[in-house]
Amino acid sequence: DQQVKQNSPSLSVQEGRISILNCDYTNSMFDYFLWYKKYPAEGPTFLISISSIKDKNEDGRFTVFLNKSAKHLSLHIVPSQPGDSAVYFCAAKQRGSQGNLIFGKGTKLSVKP
Amino acid sequence: DSGVTQTPKHLITATGQRVTLRCSPRSGDLSVYWYQQSLDQGLQFLIQYYNGEERAKGNILERFSAQQFPDLHSELNLSSLELGDSALYFCASAPVQDFPDTQYFGPGTRLTVL
Numbered sequence: 091d092q093q094v095k096q097n098s099p100s101l102s103v104q105e106g107r108i109s110i111l112n113c114d115y116t117n118s119m120f121d122y123f124l125w126y127k128k129y130p131a132e133g134p135t136f137l138i139s140i141s142s143i144k145d146k147n148e149d150g151r152f153t154v155f156l157n158k159s160a161k162h163l164s165l166h167i168v169p170s171q172p173g174d175s176a177v178y179f180c181a182a183k184q185r186g187s188q189g190n191l192i193f194g195k196g197t198k199l200s201v202k203p
Numbered sequence: 204d205s206g207v208t209q210t211p212k213h214l215i216t217a218t219g220q221r222v223t224l225r226c227s228p229r230s231g232d233l234s235v236y237w238y239q240q241s242l243d244q245g246l247q248f249l250i251q252y253y254n255g256e257e258r259a260k261g262n263i264l265e266r267f268s269a270q271q272f273p274d275l276h277s278e279l280n281l282s283s284l285e286l287g288d289s290a291l292y293f294c295a296s297a298p299v300q301d302f303p304d305t306q307y308f309g310p311g312t313r314l315t316v317l
Contacts, residue, residue: 094245126308133205133293133308134246179245188259189297190236191306193245 093117094182096194103201109167111197113180116161120182124191125154125165128177137178138165170201206230207296207309215315221282224312228275228296234258235277236306237269240291252277284316 095114103109111125121142126134140147140154140163147154153166167174177198181191206229216222228235233254238246239262248261252271263269266284271277281288291313295306 096245131310133207133295133310135205135308136306181246188251188253189234189306190248190251190259190261191246192248193238195243195245 091116092194093120094180094192094194096178096180096197098197099195100198100200103170103199105172105201105203106169109165109170109174109199109201111165111167111178111180111199113163113165113194114161115163115182117182117184117192118161119184119186120192121185122183123154123156123163124181124183125152126179126181126193127174128179128196134179167199170199172201172203175199175201205307205309207294207307209292209294209309209312211312212310213313213315215317216284217317218284218286220284220316221280222284222314224279224281224292224294224314226277226279226294226296226309228277228294229298229307232296232298232307233275234297234299235271235275236295236297237263237277237279238293238295240293240311241287242290246293249279281314286316289314289316 124139125137128134177196180194208227237249249263251259291311295308
């Protein structure tokens with residue numbers, strides 16, 4: 091039973107436009123959400139996070155939105171750049187856990203010049 | 204470069220064999236997490252150590268075990284290997300055990316079981 095779902099395996103966006111990556115979750119005990127970016131042959135790299143008590147967190151070109159009632163979060167990248175092409179993983183931490191993360195299967199973003 | 208090193212990068216072995224994957228955390232990080240990424244799957248948490256002690260267990264098979272040594276490096280031992288154990292194995296380190304922002308991932312070990 092997948093607790094974190096990324097329903098779009100891939101997304102293609104034109105350079106300069108907005109990329110929106112979506113993530114749904116089922117566990118109401120999640121209290122922290124993160125996005126990781128992964129290039130081929132490298133480990134995941136932390137990108138941005140949001141606490142469950144917030145609905146938005148922004149860091150430069152990256153903004154994460156959390157809709158708790160819908161159990162949905164999204165990552166917005168504006169403007170998208172070719173270097174953003176990577177696999178993006180949504181992850182969640184359960185309240186009371188030791189910090190181990192539950193990951194979605196990832197969305198492969200391709201930003202075309 | 205995250206500062207987390209994993210060896211070997213690639214490992215090819217046969218069913219029934221045993222292998223050991225090694226992880227050196229970032230300098231000063233006390234916590235080590237192990238994750239498995241199978242084909243078309245997200246990363247699945249296996250086990251966590253903090254300062255030498257096991258702190259959390261996820262979907263880790265009984266055939267798998269891990270430990271963290273006094274110098275804080277960690278080893279993941281996989282035994283009686285099956286074809287389905289073929290995957291990417293990542294370790295991540297963090298300075299404290301419950302702040303997920305600060306998990307830094309290594310480049311992974313790709314295990315192929317033939």
